[in-house]
Amino acid sequence: SSFIKNLHNIDLLSSLNMAISTPPIAMGIATAAAVGMVALTMKRRREQKVAEYMKAWQLSSYDSDPAAAIDTLTLEENVPTPSEIGPNQILLKVEYASVNPIDWKLFSGGLHGNCPVASFPYTPGFDVGGTVQGVGAEVSNLAVGDKIIANTGLVESCTDPAPTPGGPAGAFAQYAAVPAELCVKVNGMDLKTVVGLPLAGLTSYQALFTGVGSSFNGEPLGDAKEGSKVLILGAAGGVGCLAIQMAKKAKCHVAVTASTSKMPNDSSMTKIDFVKSLGADVVIDYQKENWATVLAGQEYDMIYDCVGAMEDLTEHAPKVLKKGGAFVSIANFDPSSKSTDDVRFCVFFIKSNSEELQSLVTMVKDGDLTVPIDSEYKFSEVKEALKRSIGGRSVGKILIKIDH
Ligand SMILES: NC(=O)c1ccc[n+]([C@@H]2O[C@H](COP(=O)([O-])OP(=O)(O)OC[C@H]3O[C@@H](n4cnc5c(N)ncnc54)[C@H](OP(=O)(O)O)[C@@H]3O)[C@@H](O)[C@H]2O)c1
Structure with a gap:
């Protein structure tokens, strides 16, 4: 069926090898703040006016104990909103984020040494849902005002240089710069019903049906x-x-x-x-x-x-x-x-892919897939949400509603 596509993509192996061999300091997971500070010459083609500063959760350093690292997270109020985005990025007003164990696993200094945080301060989170506020010059599939979800891409983030100028930004912030190719439009849908889908859904899709995923040694899944x-x-x-x-x-x-x-x-x-x-x-x-x-x-x-x-x-x-x-x-x-x-x-690690995510969104629309919600936290409660995840007892997805 069209749902079970078998796209065996061995390019993932080289991405993973690159991820594993790239030094942390050069990694490309940039915080929204870092994106904002990068002097980019690309102009947004269309945009809605956004505030100069935003709120974003930030981590200042690793801790071998991720629970202790969560305690050090701070909600910063004056982080520069990404003022310029790359030609293939969108500027997203984040309305919902979802939590995944990788979010806090990275706080210990890297997932088994493979995927360290790029630089500090670091804004965590990979699953975003919200409204497009600006699109880069090369973006043709999305427009200002579209509702989208995306997994900003663990493997994609761990490359040097970053795959897009500034790299993807963390989800636990009011705005994020997101590669357009990873976004799926969900206009007309309640974001709450799909924002938990990207990372967890793509992982299970790839594990069960291979898709664009492949194991660390290049074997199909x-x-x-x-x-x-x-x-x-x-x-x-x-x-x-x-x-x-x-x-x-x-x-x-x-x-x-x-x-x-x-x-x-x-x-x-x-x-x-x-x-x-x-x-x-x-x-x-x-x-x-x-x-x-x-x-x-x-x-x-x-x-x-x-x-x-x-x-x-x-x-x-x-x-x-x-x-x-x-x-x-x-x-x-x-x-x-x-x-x-x-x-x-x-x-393997999930490989973010919008074509597969689109198949999953279609399943949700058709009533063939629901994304169970464990709990919903306020933007001010990101630490509590991460602690719920670290406890390992949650059922379905933990969501965060982002205030503006
Ligand atoms: N490689 C990748 O790309 C990738 C992607 C996504 C997730 N992951 C990893 O996959 C794991 C699961 O992720 P998740 O998001 O599903 O985690 P999760 O939502 O935190 O899983 C929690 C659930 O697991 C159950 N559980 C815990 N130990 C169990 C056991 N021994 N047998 C059966 N059920 C058990 C718990 O139920 P009980 O209360 O009954 O124990 C709880 O309901 C994590 O380690 C995560 O880091 C990896």
Whole structure:
């Protein structure tokens, strides 16, 4: 189907290699403040008047303990609004942002050394939704006034030089400079229903169906299709709950792990009830049963690992996967994790892509995908939102409403 595109793009490997070998000081994740200070000659083609200064959350330095780093975040009130944007960028009035674990994982000094923060002060956040206020000279697909969502791109940000002048700006600010090619129009939709989609949705899409994603060693990721047997570990989280729905839409048989913990806003419902409501065929309470015992010998085609426990790869997966089945992980970055004759191990970072994001937005419009919301925080409560994420108990997406 057009939904399951298999675009195997091996260029991702070179992007990742570049990301891994680029020194932190030269990395391109720029804060909105940094964008504003860069002397660019490109003029916005069309723009609405914006204030000279904006509010933005800023981090001043790493801390090996991300929770301690969150405590040092400050909401700065006089950050220069990006005054010039690159020819392929838009200036976005950010109305909603969504939180992902990568936001605070970077605070420790880099995700396993691969994706450090570019420079300080740093404005965190990758998922944005809002209204276009200005477009660069080369932008033809977006106009002032359009509502868009985007994942500003972890891998794209970690290149030297930055992919666009100044690089993408952080989401936890009133304005951001965003590469136009990563944006998807959502005119007429409630931003709240889709702003949690970009990073988590693209990750699950690529893990399950490969798309433009590929593993660190260039291998394709999942190849889920009608009749495939897929096990999702950590299914109640932001990525897992979207993966269940995508896999069911593709007519896969879907097993998941979850717990009987209560849902945040409904004490009568457990996470097990929640993942069942999203269509999971088999639900295993991971706190009571070992999934490898429950599913042993059932020849699954793929395990999508959103948890990252080493024993799941080494001890449990061989019992459940068919020989050579895929263990696609987004959370096991241990360098000792390797493929064997029995299990094909793949680990990767999301690759931001608007064509795939458009497919996901269409699924939402068609009623085939919903983005469950764990909680919504005010702009002044970014620290609380990040602490909710670091606690690891959220269900679906954590949102931040940005005040103006
Ligand atoms: N590589 C990439 O490109 C990429 C992209 C996105 C995310 N990630 C990573 O993927 C992981 C998941 O992301 P996320 O956004 O889904 O996180 P999340 O929303 O914070 O996940 C929280 C959920 O995970 C469940 N959970 C925790 N441990 C579990 C276990 N052992 N078995 C089953 N469920 C468990 C929790 O439920 P309980 O209360 O029942 O434990 C909770 O509902 C994170 O490590 C994140 O950094 C990587």
